[in-house]
Structures are given as C-alpha cells and as structure tokens.
Amino acid sequence: MSRLTALIADDEEAPRAQLRAALRRCWPELEIVAEAVNGVDAWDAFLEHEPAVCLLDIRMPGLSGIEVAERIAGRAQVVFVTAFGDHALAAFDAGAVDYVLKPVDDERLAQAITRLRQRLDQRATPPLPDAALQGLLARLAAQVQRPAPVDVIQASLGKEVRLIRVASIVYFESDARYTRVVHEDGEALIRTPLKELLAQLDPQRFWQVHRSVIVNHHHIAAAVRIDEGTMHLVLHGRPEKLPVSRHFQGRFKGQ
Amino acid sequence: MSARDRNTERIDWGQLMYPGPRPDFSDDQLARGGTDRPSRSFLIAAAVNLVSCLVAALQLMPVAVTGWVLGLTLAALFPAYHGAMWLWRRPTRRRLLLASLAAMALFLAVAFVLRALQLEPQLFRWIVNALAALSLACAMGFWIITLFRAHQIQARLRELDERERAIAMARQLATAQIQPHFLFNSLASMQHWVDSGDARAATLLRALTGYLRATLPLFQRDQLTLGEELAAIERYLEVMQTRLGERLRFTLDIAPAALDQRLPPGLLLTLVENAIEHGVLPSLHGAELHIVAHRDHDRTRIEVIDSGVGLPTTPQDGVGLTNSRSRLAQAWDDSARLTLQRRPEGGTIAGLDLPLYPLTHAPTHTAAPTPAQRPA
Numbered sequence: 296m297s298r299l300t301a302l303i304a305d306d307e308e309a310p311r312a313q314l315r316a317a318l319r320r321c322w323p324e325l326e327i328v329a330e331a332v333n334g335v336d337a338w339d340a341f342l343e344h345e346p347a348v349c350l351l352d353i354r355m356p357g358l359s360g361i362e363v364a365e366r367i368a369g370r371a372q373v374v375f376v377t378a379f380g381d382h383a384l385a386a387f388d389a390g391a392v393d394y395v396l397k398p399v400d401d402e403r404l405a406q407a408i409t410r411l412r413q414r415l416d417q418r419a420t421p422p423l424p425d426a427a428l429q430g431l432l433a434r435l436a437a438q439v440q441r442p443a444p445v446d447v448i449q450a451s452l453g454k455e456v457r458l459i460r461v462a463s464i465v466y467f468e469s470d471a472r473y474t475r476v477v478h479e480d481g482e483a484l485i486r487t488p489l490k491e492l493l494a495q496l497d498p499q500r501f502w503q504v505h506r507s508v509i510v511n512h513h514h515i516a517a518a519v520r521i522d523e524g525t526m527h528l529v530l531h532g533r534p535e536k537l538p539v540s541r542h543f544q545g546r547f548k549g550q
Numbered sequence: 551m552s553a554r555d556r557n558t559e560r561i562d563w564g565q566l567m568y569p570g571p572r573p574d575f576s577d578d579q580l581a582r583g584g585t586d587r588p589s590r591s592f593l594i595a596a597a598v599n600l601v602s603c604l605v606a607a608l609q610l611m612p613v614a615v616t617g618w619v620l621g622l623t624l625a626a627l628f629p630a631y632h633g634a635m636w637l638w639r640r641p642t643r644r645r646l647l648l649a650s651l652a653a654m655a656l657f658l659a660v661a662f663v664l665r666a667l668q669l670e671p672q673l674f675r676w677i678v679n680a681l682a683a684l685s686l687a688c689a690m691g692f693w694i695i696t697l698f699r700a701h702q703i704q705a706r707l708r709e710l711d712e713r714e715r716a717i718a719m720a721r722q723l724a725t726a727q728i729q730p731h732f733l734f735n736s737l738a739s740m741q742h743w744v745d746s747g748d749a750r751a752a753t754l755l756r757a758l759t760g761y762l763r764a765t766l767p768l769f770q771r772d773q774l775t776l777g778e779e780l781a782a783i784e785r786y787l788e789v790m791q792t793r794l795g796e797r798l799r800f801t802l803d804i805a806p807a808a809l810d811q812r813l814p815p816g817l818l819l820t821l822v823e824n825a826i827e828h829g830v831l832p833s834l835h836g837a838e839l840h841i842v843a844h845r846d847h848d849r850t851r852i853e854v855i856d857s858g859v860g861l862p863t864t865p866q867d868g869v870g871l872t873n874s875r876s877r878l879a880q881a882w883d884d885s886a887r888l889t890l891q892r893r894p895e896g897g898t899i900a901g902l903d904l905p906l907y908p909l910t911h912a913p914t915h916t917a918a919p920t921p922a923q924r925p926a
Binding site (some may be wrong): 306307308309310312313316333335354356357378396397398399443491494 | 730731735740741743746748793794795833
C-alpha cells in the first residue's frame with residue numbers, strides 16, 4: 296500500500312498540536328510528514344514532500360492558507376482549518392471548499408476525512424476551482440492584509456550595505472544558508488531565506504520556477520523542454536540556465 | 551433573601567393611621583412613568599361603579615329625598631373629578647389624606663348651609679346621611695385611585711428599567727467587539743493544553759477570564775482612566791503572550807502622571823488589538839510591541855509601537871479606526887488626534903494625542919450604575 300502523507304500548517308503551536316492529535320485519533324494511517332508554522336514554510340514543505348493532503352490555517356504570516364492553496368493548485372487535497380469568524384468560508388459550505396473549525400472536533404473532522412478518502416480513492420482532481428479560491432481571497436482581503444511588496448533589497452558586503460533595486464534583479468537562488476541575489480550589475484548574498492522573499496516580492500514580476508529559484512520574468516528569453524520531466528530557462532544576455540521543476544512547468548505552455 | 555424582601559413582610563402599622571403608597575415617587579420617576587391620562591376603559595369602569603352605587607343608594611331612600619341626593623351628587627362630581635385627577639397625577643399618601651379631608655370639609659360645609667335653610671327635620675336627616683355616604687364614597691374612591699395608580703406607575707417603571715437594562719447590555723456587547731476569531735483561537739489553544747495536561751491551560755484560562763471580566767464593564771461607562779483601560783489591555787496581552795510565546799515581546803512604559811488621563815473606553819484596546827492582528831501576527835519572526843504614555847503639561851501622548859509587517863500599500867481605515875476617530879471627536883472635537891504612521895525601521899506607530907480633560911464630562915449612564923469590576 297502506498298503511503299498516505301499529509302502536511303499541516305498553523306502559526307500557533309497549540310492549535311497545530313490539537314489538529315495533529317485529532318488526526319491521529321480519526322485517521323491513524325495518515326502520516327504527517329511536515330508541520331509548518333507559517334505560509335512560506337507550508338509552501339516550501341509542500342514542494343519538498345509533495346503530500347497528498349494539506350490542512351492549512353487561513354491566517355498565517357508570510358502567505359495565507361488560501362494563497363498556499365492557490366499555489367498548490369490541485370496537486371493535493373486541501374482542507375482549510377480556521378477559527379470561527381472567517382464567514383467567507385461558510386459561503387462555500389456546499390462543498391467547493393472543505394474546512395474544519397478550530398478547536399477541531401473529532402466528529403466534524405471525521406466528516407471531512409470521509410470526503411477526502413472518497414476523493415483520494417476516485418483519484419478525482421481536488422475540487423478547488425480557481426474561481427472559488429479567487430472569490431475567497433477577495434472576501435478575505437480585508438482580513439488578511441498584505442504589506443506592500445519591497446522595492447529595495449539590502450545586502451551587506453563587508454562593511455557596506457548595498458541597496459539593490461528590486462527592478463534590477465534578474466533572479467534569486469538558494470545557496471546553503473543564504474540567498475544569492477543576481478542583478479544587472481553583479482550579485483550579492485543575503486540572509487533572508489528564499490521562501491520568505493517569496494512573500495515579500497510582487498508575484499506579477501517574480502515567478503518561482505523551482506523550490507530554490509525565483510526569477511524576474513522580464514529577463515526570461517525562452518523555456519526549453521529537455522525531456523518529459525526536465526525544463527530550463529534561458530535568460531536574456533546571460534549564459535546561465537535556470538532549472539524549472541515539474542510543479543512550475545505548467546506556466547510555460549506553448550500557445 | 552434580600553433586605554428588601556424582609557421589609558415587605560413586616561407589617562407597616564403606619565398604614566393604619568396614615569394609609570397610602572410608600573415611598574413617594576420622585577419627579578424623575580413621574581416624568582418617566584406617570585405622564586399618561588386615565589384610559590377610556592378606566593373612566594367607563596369608574597362611571598359604571600358610580601351609577602350602580604347611586605341606584606342602590608336611592609333604593610334605600612324615600613322618594614322625596616331622591617331629587618336632593620341626585621342634585622348633591624351631580625354637584626359633587628366636579629370637585630371629586632378634579633380631586634381624583636390631582637391624585638392620578640401624583641398618587642402620594644399626603645395627597646390622599648388632603649383630598650379626603652377636603653371632601654369631608656366640603657360636605658360638612660354643605661350640611662351647615664342646609665341646616666341654615668331650616669328644612670323639614672326628617673328630610674334633613676336623610677340629606678345628612680346622604681352627605682356622609684357621599685364623603686365616605688369619595689374617600690374610598692380616592693384611596694382606590696391612589697393605590698391603583700401607584701401600582702400602575704411602579705409596574706411601568708419596572709418595565710422601563712428592564713428594557714433599558716436590556717438595551718444597555720446589547721449596546722455593551724456590541725461595543726465590546728470581542729473578536730470571535732480571537733476567542734476561538736484562544737479556545738483552540740486551551741483545548742489542546744487541557745487535553746494534554748499542559749499547565750499553560752490554567753494560565754490561559756486565567757488571563758482570558760480576566761480579559762472578559764475587565765472588558766465587558768469597560769463599556770458601561772462613557773469614560774474611564776488610562777489606568778483602568780490598561781488593566782484590560784494587560785489581560786489581553788497575557789492571553790496573546792501565552793498563545794504566541796516568543797513571537798510576541800511587549801513592554802509597557804507608562805508615566806504615573808498619565809494614569810488618570812480620561813479615555814473613551816476600549817479605544818486604546820482597539821489600537822493594541824490592531825497592532826497585534828495586523829502587525830505582530832502576520833510577521834514571520836514575531837515582533838515587539840511597546841506601549842508608551844507620558845504627560846506634557848495639559849496633554850497626554852500615548853503610543854502603540856509595533857515592529858511588525860507595517861501598513862499595507864493602501865492603508866484603509868478599518869471599522870475600528872473610523873469608530874475610534876468619531877468617538878474621540880465626540881469627547882474633544884478636533885483637539886484630540888489619532889495618527890497612524892509607518893515606522894522607518896519597520897512596523898507601525900499608532901499615536902494618541904489628547905487634552906487631559908474632555909470638553910464635556912458626559913454623565914455616566916444611570917440605568918447601569920454598576921462600577922467597573924476590577925479583576926483580582
């Protein structure tokens with residue numbers, strides 16, 4: 296039998312532990328492979344573990360649960376976990392979006408699990424239509440406020456602090472404990488992890504193409520498919536090629 | 551059993567000599583519950599009673615007296631009606647006594663006048679009997695009206711009090727604006743800590759109870775001091791501290807001179823809640839929160855500073871902030887200021903700049919005079 300894996304995400308420790316305990320009681324076969332304490336961790340953990348089921352808190356630092364679900368885009372079954380007061384969810388009670396309320400009670404969780412199992416057995420595409428998520432995002436916009444995207448990245452270089460305009464950045468790449476910032480006039484190392492940068496950058500301009508690469512799409516010249524699972528990006532006037540992992544290849548479909 | 555119940559059980563011997571409702575209504579109470587006129591059905595009932603008593607009395611008398619008795623009764627109607635209305639407007643036992651004595655004096659005077667007329671002795675005796683019966687009937691009528699009216703006003707006042715209490719309670723809950731999100735997230739943490747026997751359950755329960763106890767009475771009053779408001783804020787921060795642990799680091803730096811600054815209740819609490827909700831909670835690595843207050847001559851400056859994610863690109867005043875501004879304007883016109891600024895090193899500063907005393911010392915609400923309870 297194949298493993299049944301899950302990711303749970305909640306920014307508060309106790310509700311997360313409560314959810315974990317409830318899942319152990321109600322669904323012992325489910326293996327919790329990752330626990331995330333914010334939205335960026337949740338997304339990163341999804342890319343790393345590719346779990347079949349994601350239970351996401353809606354209000355989390357970094358990325359909201361809904362934004363994470365939007366990125367997961369049907370590659371896993373998503374159940375939202377939320378405290379009372381996110382009325383927007385009630386509108387989707389019909390089943391478009393599954394959710395459980397905190398504190399999680401076993402009975403309600405068991406219902407959600409039954410539905411999850413049915414969908415997993417049928418190998419149905421997860422019922423998270425984009426329109427439903429967009430609607431949810433719009434409704435929650437007032438509740439989940441996002442700070443303005445940064446327009447300057449500060450990088451220390453010896454004794455000086457370089458200010459790098461975000462518009463001049465070509466790509467970011469994870470490099471061990473640092474993030475390498477490649478811009479038009481050179482490169483720099485910063486301490487902010489790539490997954491956290493993701494939440495601070497304008498998603499219209501910067502596209503994540505790999506768990507460890509974010510690229511400014513103005514600099515992409517071409518996406519080249521090598522074989523079934525491999526793709527890379529060619530940049531304007533630069534020799535290096537950036538890998539595109541399977542999850543992100545959908546973005547580059549010939550029209 | 552309360553002291554009031556015991557009092558009603560004791561026999562009031564004073565009623566024997568000086569009957570009537572106790573205690574008297576105040577002018578305020580009469581203005582609230584006693585301005586109406588007698589209803590039409592009440593007047594008809596009184597008239598039917600009067601006529602049937604009169605018919606019964608006339609049966610007992612010789613025919614020769616009938617005209618006299620009818621005439622005297624009709625003549626007595628006018629002063630009796632005015633006496634009754636006088637009691638209706640203010641049903642006190644003093645007025646009851648005065649009205650009854652006046653009726654008796656009037657009928658006595660009529661009897662003396664009739665004696666001077668040298669009527670036939672037999673007829674005169676019947677007339678005197680009728681006058682005595684009329685004055686007794688007046689006194690009885692006055693007594694009944696006074697008691698009926700006093701009960702009516704009392705019942706109406708009780709009803710008005712209850713309605714006002716209900717309205718005050720609804721208003722209080724509405725203005726307290728306890729966020730369901732805050733409440734249920736706290737309960738989710740508590741649930742886990744209770745299930746797992748973690749000692750933090752007790753800490754959280756204590757802080758949450760203290761918060762609710764301090765918050766609800768806050769809103770019964772139109773104004774309170776910074777010191778009182780801080781007591782509720784500290785409980786709120788304790789709840790959040792227990793839930794968030796290292797993610798929230800807070801300090802309070804309050805000058806003692808600023809403690810008696812007057813504030814609209816819950817205003818500063820809203821600013822602190824906003825700093826947590828929109829500054830600290832969305833911040834990836836947690837944030838610091840400082841509450842600073844100091845006095846400068848006749849003004850007080852209060853700041854809620856957080857090192858969180860900062861204001862969104864297009865800061866929109868939430869309901870809380872718009873509401874806060876209008877409440878400030880109510881108390882101080884435009885001499886009070888509420889500002890929200892971006893902190894250069896990241897985060898937000900919410901600033902309150904207030905004159906020491908509000909323009910109008912709004913009176914506290916009379917329907918709910920319970921003083922704010924302080925958590926132990």
